Amino acid sequence: MKSVNRITILGHVANSPELKKTKSDRAVCSFPVATNRFIVAKDGKKEETADFHRIVAWGKMAEVAAKHLDKGCLVYIEGTLVNNAYDDKEGIRRYKSEIYMKEMSIITWKKKDGESEETAVIEKVAEQKAEPVAV
Numbered sequence: 001m002k003s004v005n006r007i008t009i010l011g012h013v014a015n016s017p018e019l020k021k022t023k024s025d026r027a028v029c030s031f032p033v034a035t036n037r038f039i040v041a042k043d044g045k046k047e048e049t050a051d052f053h054r055i056v057a058w059g060k061m062a063e064v065a066a067k068h069l070d071k072g073c074l075v076y077i078e079g080t081l082v083n084n085a086y087d088d089k090e091g092i093r094r095y096k097s098e099i100y101m102k103e104m105s106i107i108t109w110k111k112k113d114g115e116s117e118e119t120a121v122i123e124k125v126a127e128q129k130a131e132p133v134a135v
Contacts, residue, residue, distance in 0.1 A: 005080045005081055006078065006079075006080065007077075007078065007079050007080060007081050007099050008076075008077070008078050009033055009035060009053055009055070009075075009076070009077045009078075009079075009099065010035070010074070010075075010076050010077075010107075011033040011034050011035035011036075011053070011074070011075065012033065012034050012072055012073065012074055012075070013031055013032070013033055013034075013069050013070065013071055013072060013073045013075055014031070014032040014033060014034045014052055014071065015031060015032055015071055016031070016069075016070055016071050017029045017030065017031035017065050017066045017069050017070075018030055018031065018066075019062060019063070019065075019066035026058065026059060027058070027059055027060075027062040027063050027066075028056065028057070028058055028062050029056070029057045029058075029061075029062035029063070029065045029066045030054060030055065030056045030057075030098075031054075031055055031065070031069065032052045032053065032054055032055070033052070033053050033055050033075060033077065034050045034051070034052050034053075035050065035051050035053065036048050036049070036050055036051075037049060037050075037051065053099055054096070054097070054098045054099065055077060055079070055098070055099050055101050056082075056098045056099065056100050056101065057100075057101040057104075058100070061101055061102075061104065064104070065101070065104065068106055068109065069106065069109070070109065073106060073107075073108060073109045074106075074107040074108040075104060075105070075106050075107060076104070076105040076106075076107060077099065077101050077103070077104050078101075078102055078103040078104075079099045079100050079101040079102045079103070080099070080100050080102065081097060081098075081099060082097070082098050082099070082100050083095060083096070083097050083098075084096050084097075084098065
């Protein structure tokens, strides 16, 4: 039976992207994207809350994200959900979920030097395979 692992996110970049290189000199960029949702509080009132999603881009996609994204940008992202396990410094097993970006459209972006926000789609990156690579 065929399975589907497809994630679609529309939210704001929560921190500036961080671009690094792997040992094999492949670009990798990560950044959080915040999405909002409403919950019903104990008193019955609707409250807005934010969820933060870790986005990871590889190769050319990583370079484009690092160049064009900044904190506050509204971005549409499609990708796959990847769950990883690792042992921390104390030997405790930890888990993390990441979205490996395959496609991105920047909806709004912040101008440099504190100028006003503009609205447009400035970059549409063709779908790219997001393969796990040893960092």
